[in-house]
Each structure stands twice: as C-alpha cells, then as structure tokens.
Amino acid sequence: MAEPEKTEPEDLATETAGETEAPEITPAEVEALRAERDELRDRFMRALADAENARKRADRDRREAENYGGSKLARDMLPVYDNLSRALEVVTDEQRAANAALLEGVELTLRELLNVFSKHGIVRLAPEVGDKFDPQHHQAMFEAPVPGTKAGDIIQVMASGFMLHDRLLRPAQVGVSSTPAS
Template sequence: MADDVNTEENAADQMAADLQDAAAEAAGEIEALRAERDDLRDRLMRTLADSENARKRADRDRREAEQYGGSKLARDMLPVYDNLRRALDHATEDQKAVSGPLLEGVELTLRELLNVFTKHGITLIAPKVGETFDPKEHQAMFEAPVPGTKAGAIIEVMGEGFMLHDRLLRPAQVGVSSNPG
C-alpha cells in the first residue's frame, strides 16, 4: 500500500511538473505572440505614416504643378512682351501720327498679354530709378558712381522682370549706384 501511495505521489508530482512545464511553455508562447503583435503594430504604424507622407508629398507636388507647371511657357512668352514694349517705346511722334492704328493695336496686344499674365499669376517687376536694389528681384548689369545718389540705388532700368506667384521668372535688369556712403 505504501508503494501505491508513493506511486500516486510520484504521478501527482509528475502531473504537477507537466503542468508547470505546460504553463511555462504557454507563457513563452504568449510572450512570443506579444512580441510579434508589437512588431506588427510597429510595422503597421510605419506603413500608415509612410502612406500619409506619400499622400502629402503627392498633394504638394500636384499643387506646385498647378501653380508652376506653365513656367517654361511663361518664360518663352517674355521675349514677346519685350518686343511689343520695345516697339511702343521706340515709336516716334511722326510714326505715331502716320501709323496710329497700328501702334494702338500693338498697345492693345501688349495690354492683353499683361492681362493673360495676371490671370495666370505672372506679375511684372518694374523698378523705378531711385529705388533700392533688391537682389531677390533685380539683376545688376553694371555699377557706376553717380553724384547725388546713395550706394545701392537703382540709376537705370534696362529691362523689366517677372514673378510667377512667389517665384522669380526673370529678374529686372538694372544699373546700380556705387557711391561710397
């Protein structure tokens, strides 16, 4: 009978050991599943962040393409403006009297071109003599000391510039005073 009790105790001890092993194995599996869950959650969050960044980048690129996509065409149209402006600026009073309607047509064409530019966000940079030189909008073609002016003042305007929204298409070409202060 003592052997039966020992056998039952050994069986109970074995069963308890098996249960502990099973519990330890289950705990290990739970930890492995938690680690896998955390890894998958981390990967999901990174993927969501990447897709959100890609969406924002695509949206920004689309907006820039809408605003600045025509900049090459706009740059190509600037010589047309220059030629029309030159034609009007160089017409003498005699030519205006003889070819008045023709020059009026050139002036109307120039005005319409400026209206189209404005409609598409292109603005004219027309500096005046005496204004301060701004390297963000002007290109200094020469520097000369001119009496009665301050250093950095515009002394001559040789060409107008243009902006497309907030980007410079072409700087205004100017001469700048180099008088020492």
C-alpha cells in the same frame, strides 16, 4: 431512397464540447504572440504613416505642378513682352499719327499679354529710378558713379523683372550707382 443520417442532439453536444476545449498555451508562447502582435502593429502604423506622407507629397507635387508647371513657357514669353514694350517706347509722334491703328493693335496685344500673365500668377517687377537695389529681385547690369545718388540706388532700368507666384522668373535688369570716385 436512402434517408440522410440523422444526428442525435446528444452526439452534437459531445462533438462540440470536445472542440471548445482550449489547448494549453505556455507563458513563452503568450510572450511570443505579444511580441509578434507588437511588431505587426508597429509595421501597420509605419505603413499608415508612409501612406499619409505619400498622400501629402503627391498633393504638394500636384499643387507645385499646377502653379509652376508653365514656368518654362512663361519664361519664353518674356521676350515677347520686351519686344512689344520696346516697339511702343520708340514710336515718334509722327509715326503715332501715321500708324494709329497699327499702334493700337500693338498696345492691345501687350495689354492682353499682361492680362494672361496676371491670370496665371505672373507679376511684373517694375523698379523705378531711385529705388534701392535688391539682389533678390534685381540684376545689376552695370555700376557707375552718378553725382547726387547714393551707392546702391537704381540709376537705370533696362528690363522689367517677373515673378511667377512667389518665384522669380527673371530679375529686373538695372544699372546701379556706385560710390562716387574721390
């Protein structure tokens, strides 16, 4: 059996000493390496900034989708609210007495719809007659001169408006007083 070669400690010292000698680097090479280092550092910092911006953008998009993702469904539910409200508005006293259970069911359904709206950040805009017209929240359906009112006052409310968090889902539909004809 052959024994593995034994390396003398002196031979090892000579070999490692030869390997540790640094090659001569010219100032131009040093400058080129510094420039490359600076460019790589710059690219790295830009990549870090891009990654941070992408993270922030994804977070913002996620929050927006969470808050406003259901806005189409919410907008489609507004006519349901309108119809239930109208049904309750036109009931006479005779009908109320004859159909008490049915009307109670409609009232409970409307109340539950408003609770669901509230749970999802939908708030009803309910302007009153006499309030000032606000084009950010109201849609003027008509203008009419009405004695005893100022121009821009709401004289009739046809439909409530709705906000989803801070966005307008539907403006309140109102009639507005115009300047009285002289």
